Amino acid sequence: MKQRFLLSLLLATMIGCNSPKNEQTTAANTEFATVLDNYFEQRLKLFPVEATQQGDNRYNDQLPNDISQAFITETKSFYTGTQEKLNTFDRAKLSDEDKISYDILKRELALQLEQYAFHQEEIPFNQFTGLTLTFGQLGSGEGAQPFKTVKDYDDWIKRASAFAVWGDTAIAAFRKGMVSGRVLPKSLVVKMIPQMTDLVVSDPTKSLFYGPIQKLPKTFSAADKDRLTASYKKAISEQIVPTYRKLGTFLKDDYLPKARTTSGINVLPQGPELYRYLVRTWTTTNDTPDQIHQIGLTEVARIRSEMEKVKTQVGFNGSLDQFFTHLKTDRKFYPYKKPKDVLDAFQTILAKIEPNLKKDFISTPKSKFEIRQTEKFREASASAEYNQASADGSRPGIFYVPIPDATKFNITSGMESLFLHEAIPGHHYQVSLQQENTSLPKFRRFAWYGAYGEGWALYCESLGKELGLYTDPYQYMGALGDEIHRAIRLVVDVGLHTKQMTREEAIKYMMANEPISEQGATAEIERYMAIPGQALSYKIGALKIRELRSKYEKQLGDKFSLAAFHEEFLKDGCMPLDVLEHKMDAWATRQK
Structure with missing residues (x-):
């Protein structure tokens, strides 16, 4: 892929000297790349936990209140601004690779903006997904959050300090849902309650979140070890455990009685849509x-x-x-x-x-x-x-x-x-x-x-x-x-x-x-x-992948290579199925 990009760049340089149109196309592609890079970088700042999970440690100390109205307004503005920038480009003038990126991003932005009408923030987590579970994985010392340096340990303390505010916002969001009718089924809520209460401990050294302290690197100074141990005990006792206790009590006493007995979301406001x-x-x-x-x-x-x-x-x-x-x-x-x-x-x-x-x-x-x-x-x-x-x-x-x-x-x-x-x-x-x-x-x-x-x-x-x-x-x-x-x-x-x-x-x-x-x-x-x-x-x-494989096996006959099919499928990464089929059809044509 990189070789093809370099070849395209070389050809553009060779023939571009006498071609104003080509200069415009090259410039457009450069500007387009900047839009893509800015979108990615700004999105990581908005969603720092995703950055951590990707191995990007720049924002390991941050935990945004991603279910607050302020955050929702900020992200909506971000997606709208990116969409406006994307719309300034003429897709026909972009390279084949950039056309794939254009199609993917256009679809992604449209779907992101469409979601706000449904107020999914009124159900901020459930027994399968949500920060309450991710937070435990990150803070255990066994997940994506690194605990190798003193800064790593300090980053987690800063990140954990925002959890209590998030927990309060989650309760407020659930309460909005209780008023609007956007509530979870009772059968799910009863599974969520022990997930909260199981993390409530009286002794901070028995907490899941004490795991990193039990693995303090030997290279840390005695002063750092003492300071971090005290900080983690305090964070567990004064911030983390009280938040899980509060969430568990709310779910049991307030939310469960208001939870629904129906199974599907069709009964919710705008459920079918x-x-x-x-x-x-x-x-x-x-x-x-x-x-x-x-x-x-x-x-x-x-x-x-x-x-x-x-x-x-x-x-x-x-x-x-x-x-x-x-x-x-x-x-x-x-x-x-x-x-x-x-x-x-x-x-x-x-x-x-x-x-x-x-x-x-x-x-x-x-x-x-x-x-x-x-x-x-x-x-x-x-x-x-x-x-x-x-x-x-x-x-x-x-x-x-x-x-x-x-x-x-x-x-x-x-x-x-x-x-x-x-x-x-x-x-x-x-x-x-x-x-x-x-x-x-x-x-x-x-x-x-x-x-x-x-x-x-x-x-x-x-x-x-x-x-x-x-x-x-x-x-x-x-x-x-x-x-x-x-x-x-x-x-x-x-x-x-x-x-x-x-x-x-x-x-x-x-x-x-x-x-x-x-x-x-x-x-x-x-x-x-x-x-x-x-x-x-x-x-x-x-079914779509198997359909494509069968189609190309029939079209190409002896020229079909399963390894080459897998290579083409995987090399450009995740994309919507319609974009994928267009790309794979072009590959099959080249094989002929």
Whole structure:
């Protein structure tokens, strides 16, 4: 990519001397690059926690009150100003790469500005997302917030000092929602309360937030160690713990009685409009909720037929529902005794696919990779997940696995497909290669679009056989379980938020169509209730990627290279699906 940019620049220099139009185009591209850079830099100042998560430590001491009206006004002005600057450019005069950036940013700004009409700040957090959870990860000393230097430790104290104000604002925002009718379902609120109260301690040395002090570097002076220890104890006792206590008490005493018994956001003010907006945001398509619902029903039927084949292959006599029960209850599928056994099993999966990765991928990440158990404070309601590496390589990409009880970890749950999705070559390859591509504008190096990123990760699950996995029919059944899980999401997410499907009906539908426990199905359905539309991005994105691959395999015949297809898909980073298809079509034309 960089070579192509340099070649273009050289050609422009050679022929530009006698071409006023070319001079204008070059100048426009330079000005355009400045707009992109300014957008990225100003956005980091507005959202410093995102900067920290990217490994940019300039704003590690800042915690904006991002749910306050002042902050909302500031960000709205920022997006509007950037949009006005973007509109001064003639897209036709931009380079091919800049046209991609133009299309991405234009769409992003429009969606950002559209969100304010829905007042989502009146539900400032839930049991899956929000600062209350992120704050714990940052302050534990095990997350993205660095604790290596004295300045690092001082930065966190300054950042933590703003948490109490944020907590008060969150309560005020919830109260506005209680008046306007924008409230969470009761079933979600009861899960949020212990997340607050579990972080309330009387002894600051027993707090999650005392973790960094327990790991004070030996190189620190005695004076610094004493000062920081005292500061952290004071911050925990006087700011952090009181804020979590206040939030927990408010949720239990004031908010829970006002929470709703309905499941979908269609009952909220502007609920139907908000859901259509979220569908467009998460899928990066113009598909309607009804269209997506029908895709889900079709995919569920197709994958169930594949499951029937596996049931026959292993010689199970009984219905598919009985086979699901067998997979969930037979003790032979629960071989692990301790968390290390589970983590070692994932390491074995990595070792198995490594030889085949070289065949299907040209570029691989420089960023290091680790497999870790999810922290105790959040594992009860956590799913397996990937936390991205820092761009500078100082922090590895981490595949987190929640293991509350290793003896209840089921090997047929799709361990191989889970690893392909969350770890390698899924999120770790996609996110790391994007961040490491310094020729991309920074706003694209660190961008995220669920339909692209989650679509890619789900597509990677379909590479199992090509990478040497799924040789065990039970692991393949697990992969089908993961695939049908994403198809079910299309049915229940749309059902919950547009078709009056209840929480209980959605749980029942999920359990009838995949081998999942009631506890697991409940956590999943409550996630879709908390984050409407997000769950749609996986299957919609994966179907588009597979559609593109099949199209180019047919068009190019012997000229099609899977490794080259993957390279082209990944090299320019996250983008909306329509922008992606246009880019990939141009690639296919060049291959001919």
